[in-house]
Amino acid sequence: MRKLIYGMNLTLDGYIAAPGDDIGWSGPPSRELFQWWLEQEKASGLSLYGRKLWETMSSYWPTGDRQPGATAAEIEFARNWRDTPKVVFSSTIDEVGWNARLVTGDAIAEITRLKAGDGAPMNIGGATLAGAAMRAGLIDEYVIAVHPVLVGAGTPFFTALDSRVDLDLLQTRTFPGGVVLSRYGTRR
Numbered sequence: 001m002r003k004l005i006y007g008m009n010l011t012l013d014g015y016i017a018a019p020g021d022d023i024g025w026s027g028p029p030s031r032e033l034f035q036w037w038l039e040q041e042k043a044s045g046l047s048l049y050g051r052k053l054w055e056t057m058s059s060y061w062p063t064g065d066r067q068p069g070a071t072a073a074e075i076e077f078a079r080n081w082r083d084t085p086k087v088v089f090s091s092t093i094d095e096v097g098w099n100a101r102l103v104t105g106d107a108i109a110e111i112t113r114l115k116a117g118d119g120a121p122m123n124i125g126g127a128t129l130a131g132a133a134m135r136a137g138l139i140d141e142y143v144i145a146v147h148p149v150l151v152g153a154g155t156p157f158f159t160a161l162d163s164r165v166d167l168d169l170l171q172t173r174t175f176p177g178g179v180v181l182s183r184y185g186t187r188r
Contacts (some may be wrong), residue, residue, distance in 0.1 A: 002114065003121040004048075006130045007040065007143025008157060009179075015154035016127055021052065025149050030176040031073065033145060038077050040143070044084060045119045048111065050126020051090035054100075057081070057125075062098050087114070089129050108136045131159030141185050142167065148178040 008016050009026050017023050029037070041047075049057065064070060064078030086100035089107045096102045103110050111133055114122060124130050124139070133139055144157065167184035174180050 002045070002117055002119050003140045004111070004115055004124055004133065004138050005040075005044070005121050005141040005143060006124050006134070006139045007141075007145075007183075008125060009145045009147060010157045011149050011151050011154075012146055013150045013152065014156050014158065015151050016157050017155040018151035019154050021155070022151075023056075025151055026147050027177075030179070031071070033175040033177075033179055033181070034071075034073050034077075036173075036175070036181065037145075038073055038080070041077065041084065041123070042080055044121055044123045046114065046122040047084055047086045048114075048122055048124040048129065049086060049088045049100075050129035051088070051093060052128075053126035054086075054088045054090070054093075054096065058096070058098060058100075089126075107132055108138070111138055112136075127155045127157070127159070134159050134165075135161060137165075137186075139186060141170070141183060143181070143183050145175070145179055145181045 010016050011025060018025050061078050061081040065075040082098055084099065086098070087103055087110070088096045088100050089103050091104050093102065107129060115138060124133055130139070166187040168187055170183040170185050172180065172182050
């Protein structure tokens with residue numbers, strides 16, 4: 001069975017985006033944090049995206065390695081992003097590119113099917129999609145990189161749950177700029 005990992009940068013008050021889908025609160029990540037995320041992406045065998053995150057990622061990373069001033073890590077991230085298979089879940093877009101396929105039907109059924117297979121871990125991103133997977137009990141690991149900023153409102157990382165989920169702390173690490181990363185595994 002494949003592991004499903006939900007990880008993102010978030011504010012100290014728990015938001016992945018401020019009002020208006022603003023993600024500018026995080027600023028550019030430190031080299032160390034970007035490298036850490038790159039290693040996670042390279043270890044993933046499949047990326048699952050909700051529509052909004054797909055639109056954000058696909059607007060930059062297909063050509064991220066050709067941007068002026070791109071660092072070696074950004075070049076590697078862009079190439080890895082293009083090469084990694086992706087599944088986009090949306091009922092409002094008609095097509096996707098860059099090694100991705102579109103699922104317009106039951107996201108939970110498809111994620112459950114994908115988890116049942118063998119292979120490298122899968123990453124899931126996008127608050128709505130990840131929230132549905134969270135409520136269905138499909139998330140195996142949570143990775144949160146907490147930035148020292150409060151935005152007061154926006155898109156929360158965690159969704160409302162019907163029952164308690166017990167977690168085990170797997171890792172903590174501090175990065176430049178006061179970013180604290182924590183990894184938690186779901187206790188089964």
